[in-house]
Amino acid sequence: MIRFMLDDAPMECADPATRLSALLAPLPGSAVRTPCGIGRCGGCTVLVDGAAVPACLALVGRLDGARVETAAGIARRRPDLARVLAEEASVQCGFCAPGLLAAAAAADAADAAGARPDAEEIAERLTGNLCRCSGYQGLRRAIARIAAGEG
């Protein structure tokens, strides 16, 4: 039995070959959806021990003892990050949004020496998050604010 924390609640799964997205997406109220299913769009991004991972490519067998966060938990832990993205209209239809929030939460992490990334580095870490609606202009503005320390 694989046991891990999901947004601060215990979760378990018997089959290690289960894809994380297949486990999480059908849960009632789930924040996890899979626009492509092959790890090319970033829409199913979750955090596994703080690192951004596409849930459609993650097998549950690797998650024993891990701390998994979806956008639901990240929005509670970092409401200002969600606020900055919302204020800059970084999303429109919103289908890419949970994956974007998760990726953004990992993208502004400091390196081992404690140096925070600048806007260009944050942007590079978010090029794997496809958005078809917004044209990315709002996301660019939000990244500038995040790099400046907001969120």
Next chain:
Amino acid sequence: MRLTEDLTAKLSGAFRYLADDPPEGCLHAAVLRSPLPHARIEALDLSPALAMPGVVAAISAADMPAGLKLGLRMRDQPPMADGVARMIGEPIAAVAATTEAEARAALAAIRLTLVPLPIVSDPEAALAHDAPQLHPHGNLCARFDHARGDADAALPGAAHRVDVALRTPRQMHVAMETECGVAFPTAEGLTIRAPGHDPAGVAAAAAEITGLSPQRIAVQASPVGGSFGGKEDLHVQPMLALLALRAGAPVRLALSREDSVAAGIKRHPFRIALSAGCDASGRLTALTVDALADTGAYASHGPEVLDTGMENAPGPYAIPDLRLTGRLAYTNNGNAGAFRGFGAVQTECAIEAAVEALAKKAGLHPVDFRRLNLAPDAGPLGQRIAPRPELHAILDAMAALPPAAETAPRRHVLGIGWALVSKGEGFAQGGPNGGAGALALEADGTLTLRAGLVDMGQSLRASAAALLARALGAAEADCDAILGGNADGDAGPTSASRGAQIAGRLIAAGAEAFRAALLARAEAAFGEGPWRLVPGGLAGPGDNAPRIGFPALAAAAGAIRVPVAVPAIETDPGPVPAHGLFASCGARAVVAVDRVTGAARCLALDILPACGPAILREVYEGQVAGGALQAVGFCLTEDLPCEAGRFAASNLDGYFIPTLADAPAVRVHALDALAPSDPVGRRGVGEIALNAAAPAILNALADALGGIPAALPLRAGEALDLLAARRAAEKRR
């Protein structure tokens, strides 16, 4: 509701889409799709599937009303393949089972015998007299012919002439939410929750399929996780409706991206041959346009796309002699239909490329050439239109743009291109241009617009709430829009950039009657006022703040619903379908092409829409930016080639929409003023930016390369050939 609340709910994942959280006991559907582009269904036996564990229902065309065909202008498409499959991915059978795994296993048990038929893979070959006929009425799905004067005779005499040959891509919508839905039987009949543009249309089609009357079918089509036209057609609704009734239980289906790529709608690839001539002073004298579009297996919106493309081929210019010849061919190349830009973006690329090239030959600045030839008050086909003085304002603003600040990176050549487009809004004469809805005080006190319009990411809900608040003098927090249902009349499809226009007109038409109803209800419940509507509720004489909140009013007086309807805006009925209301936009693009690799990037876009005052500024600018990025994809990175009826890609590892790294700086210069006499005072801004940005990018590429590319998206090989040809020409000089 406010926009930031809506977006925060989307970011946290709390926001729910229509296929989320299916009801208790929901079954899972799976669809058996044709593996061949053209085949006769010789034998189909579903009984082994029905015998499989967990399978509750199985259907095919045999379970649909005999001979039923659906469609818009052309009803040529059975909801499931009926005796013949005309494209890879066409549904042949569908099952509903208690788990997804059981449903997939059941598909494998179905006994299917297909006999391959000859494949029609080229639209030109499709129109040859000896081509295999894909439909009883042949392979010509639609044609468009319009002429004035004699352009073919006038062209040879032109002082300057340009011939443009252009192929445009089979672009795919790639909404992040694929086609999906849930259907379930109810006491009244049936409920269908599936993202789409036209809930009344879905109810009507489901009625034909199931035999239930449309009044017994409740449809919920909003919110949508992106569409851009890809969800305008029926997708999973017909199969879900029948499966749910057969199974007597809820049924859910969400297409994999692979199935969406194979079977979903695409943009029509166009082949355009355009010739334009002008006199020595730069006045256009003649234009001929021959266009061939590939609609794939079924008509879908193809005839309308062809009509709109041909109508917009002359641009907003005065051209005495013109001939427009358009053909739409069936092939086995998937299925093409509605996509933001709608035929016009294809032809606008060709005419704007010609205009820019003629400007160069005549020695005029591209903006001055357009100004010289502008015809703001006449429709492109000579039809009566609402005047477009904003076209002059756009050109003035384009001329006043600061010079492009971008410089060519090392070993790149820079190009700058311009475009001016004006596209008919709403549907052509005779289309569903009017709309109905209601203004309501809900049981919880929310003031709402109720309409079958759909929010697909263009923030129609927040925009309508803002318009309602302004019309009534209430607060935005007091207001909301309940969208996407078929219970409050038919608002018409949310497409052709008409959603915000119709919402605005319904609110404007109903606001006074609704206000009167609220005040009358307040008097009846709370006694004489006089009451007045203020943010937060109703105030009495001398009150600085609301005395009665809207929730209190609803609790005391009950819910109120005031139906409202608006008519279509009429234009000249003519021999070809034509629009009476146009939305206009200008654009300037800056691109850089790598001289060594031929790779091209768009560095900047200035977009100048004249769509009336924005309802919500961030929504307006977001729609412009989103459309502009789809134009970047159209010109630089997106295509889905089709070989012998088979697409070259199956998922997003083979089809590339722009990423954050591909995004140019998009600067929006909104011009708010329309003519004072304008019948509506506003245009939807959902499409027009794409229509303007694509030809501007093409013109920038032509400027960089020294010649107009023959195909979009630009391929590195063609870029290098054009650069080499220009170097050779410069050497000769």
